Amino acid sequence: MARVRLTADRSMRRRVRSHHWERNRRRPQLEQRKVKVMKAFVVKSSRIKRLALLALMVGVLGGLPTLSAAPKPSTAVTIVNNTSIEIRHVYLSATTDNNWGSDQLTTAIAVGGSQAVNLSCSGSEIKVIAEDEDGCFYYEVASCSENSTWTISNSSARDCGN
Numbered sequence: 001m002a003r004v005r006l007t008a009d010r011s012m013r014r015r016v017r018s019h020h021w022e023r024n025r026r027r028p029q030l031e032q033r034k035v036k037v038m039k040a041f042v043v044k045s046s047r048i049k050r051l052a053l054l055a056l057m058v059g060v061l062g063g064l065p066t067l068s069a070a071p072k073p074s075t076a077v078t079i080v081n082n083t084s085i086e087i088r089h090v091y092l093s094a095t096t097d098n099n100w101g102s103d104q105l106t107t108a109i110a111v112g113g114s115q116a117v118n119l120s121c122s123g124s125e126i127k128v129i130a131e132d133e134d135g136c137f138y139y140e141v142a143s144c145s146e147n148s149t150w151t152i153s154n155s156s157a158r159d160c161g162n
């Protein structure tokens with residue numbers, strides 16, 4: 001029995017030694033595999049960093065033209081109402097365009113009254129359209145380079161759609 005036990009012990013020692021030897025023999029392979037995985041991770045993360053940096057640069061450079069665009073000239077037209085009826089609406093339009101923007105008046109211009117309208121121009125001139133309480137229109141082309149006054153009187157040409 002001692003002999004059997006001794007043989008069993010020897011075989012067990014051999015298995016343990018064999019296991020240690022096998023593990024030690026595979027260790028470089030495992031280390032190489034770990035290194036490959038780490039390199040792949042580093043490569044992927046560096047690609048992600050490069051893509052993130054590229055996206056950031058495109059975003060910043062894409063926004064520069066809007067930041068560096070010259071501001072639109074701003075001026076004011078003072079509209080004086082010398083008619084016998086009040087001016088209820090004032091619209092702005094490019095000189096070559098028949099599409100008008102929104103109403104620029106906060107309150108109507110009473111008879112004998114005046115109101116300044118701020119203009120933001122994309123060109124050198126802008127069309128100013130005034131509408132009276134009868135629904136008739138007055139037109140004026142204003143310069144965008146300087147403030148001006150537009151006096152609307154009873155003798156001014158009215159466009160009542162006739």
